[in-house]
Amino acid sequence: MSNAPILLTPGPLTTSIRTRQAMLVDWGSWDRDFNQLTASVCEQLLAIIDGSASHHCVPLQGSGTFAVEAAIGTLVPRDGKVLVLINGAYGQRLAKICKVLGRTFSTFETAEDQPTTAADVDRLLAADPAVTHVALIHCETSTGILNPLAEIAQVIKDHGKRLIIDAMSSFGALPIDAREIPFEALIAASGKCLEGVPGMGFVFAEKAALAAAEGNAHSLAMDLHDQHAYMAKTGQWRFTPPTHVVAALHEALQQYNEEGGLPARHQRYADNCKALLDGMAAIGLRSFLPAEIQAPIIVTFHAPKDARYQFKDFYERVKAKGFILYPGKLTQVETFRVGCIGVVGAAGMQAAVNAVAQVLREMEVLDI
Ligand SMILES: *Cc1c(COP(=O)(O)O)cnc(C)c1O
Numbered sequence: 001m002s003n004a005p006i007l008l009t010p011g012p013l014t015t016s017i018r019t020r021q022a023m024l025v026d027w028g029s030w031d032r033d034f035n036q037l038t039a040s041v042c043e044q045l046l047a048i049i050d051g052s053a054s055h056h057c058v059p060l061q062g063s064g065t066f067a068v069e070a071a072i073g074t075l076v077p078r079d080g081k082v083l084v085l086i087n088g089a090y091g092q093r094l095a096k097i098c099k100v101l102g103r104t105f106s107t108f109e110t111a112e113d114q115p116t117t118a119a120d121v122d123r124l125l126a127a128d129p130a131v132t133h134v135a136l137i138h139c140e141t142s143t144g145i146l147n148p149l150a151e152i153a154q155v156i157k158d159h160g161k162r163l164i165i166d167a168m169s170s171f172g173a174l175p176i177d178a179r180e181i182p183f184e185a186l187i188a189a190s191g192k193c194l195e196g197v198p199g200m201g202f203v204f205a206e207k208a209a210l211a212a213a214e215g216n217a218h219s220l221a222m223d224l225h226d227q228h229a230y231m232a233k234t235g236q237w238r239f240t241p242p243t244h245v246v247a248a249l250h251e252a253l254q255q256y257n258e259e260g261g262l263p264a265r266h267q268r269y270a271d272n273c274k275a276l277l278d279g280m281a282a283i284g285l286r287s288f289l290p291a292e293i294q295a296p297i298i299v300t301f302h303a304p305k306d307a308r309y310q311f312k313d314f315y316e317r318v319k320a321k322g323f324i325l326y327p328g329k330l331t332q333v334e335t336f337r338v339g340c341i342g343v344v345g346a347a348g349m350q351a352a353v354n355a356v357a358q359v360l361r362e363m364e365v366l367d368i
Helices: 017-024 032-048 064-075 089-101 118-127 149-158 207-211 224-234 243-259 261-282 311-320 346-362
Strands: 055-061 081-086 104-109 133-137 162-166 185-189 200-206 298-302 335-339
Touching: 017 243, 032 055, 032 200, 032 243, 055 064, 055 207, 055 224, 064 089, 064 162, 064 185, 064 200, 064 207, 064 224, 081 089, 081 118, 089 104, 089 133, 104 118, 118 149, 133 149, 149 162, 200 207, 200 224, 200 243, 207 224, 243 261, 261 298, 261 346, 311 335, 311 346
Parallel strands: 081 104, 081 133, 133 162, 162 185
Antiparallel strands: 055 200, 185 200, 298 335
């Protein structure tokens, strides 16, 4: 499918032919070769955060949210309390997970263009000693805003509390070093900045915390302690693994390393983001976030104010020119989003901008 559109969406995203071809083999879930594939994937994932001394990598079947839910359900004891830091839809989802799991929680919400600060967290933890865990979204994908992870993590450590990071859309592209940033758990997934296909999440869990988490989980399938214990003993996944997804991720990791690992992936996405922002600015489209807090992962743009602009029509016309965009996720302002991640470079981003410009001319949208 050479004429398949380029996905400028932050997962699923455009993958390489090599990654897709890695799915043409069937694997036995009990087979030594597949177990080695799983072990190699986990080892490579841990290496990205320099976490092999401090953390276990526990993979889990399902989309990213499954892994987030599993991390909270496994690591937060039933009598724990979570402080959830929110500035967008994925932060809201964290709070909802706590609610559904029956964990006590409080929330702190800032505007969607306002990062949470370390000073906020310092004040909140001083005011509520009952909090045991803080849950933070690193890059809030609903806008593309970056929260100051290192500073917040330090404050949480100073208070003797534990940090759970949803780094789903930043892991692999933005540097996170487990030797420098204290955290109990960090969650990501196959189908984002590693450019694998969707279908599995993984949780880096502090070894001592995971060992102490037996019996916390409310759910059998979502119990990361059990998943890890079984995998450590047998080398196998506890229940049917997403074999093709694991194989694709293994292949995607190989390409990640060939490209130059995290610094190279970060640079390519930063170049993509710059090409996108510059190109859109040149045709009059404004981004929602100021540059200082914009992560090079996904960009939110204000929709044109012209009555002739309708997202659905715009989307279909841009798709016909080869690019899949993403709807906005803000409640107050009309926006649309464009991802900077996946197998695409700055020339591809410029081509997407050209397609957007052409479409707006076709739609006779003038007021942008
Ligand atoms: C993609 C993403 C998730 C997981 O979403 P799924 O649809 O379950 O894969 C969670 N948090 C953030 C910040 C994300 O970008």
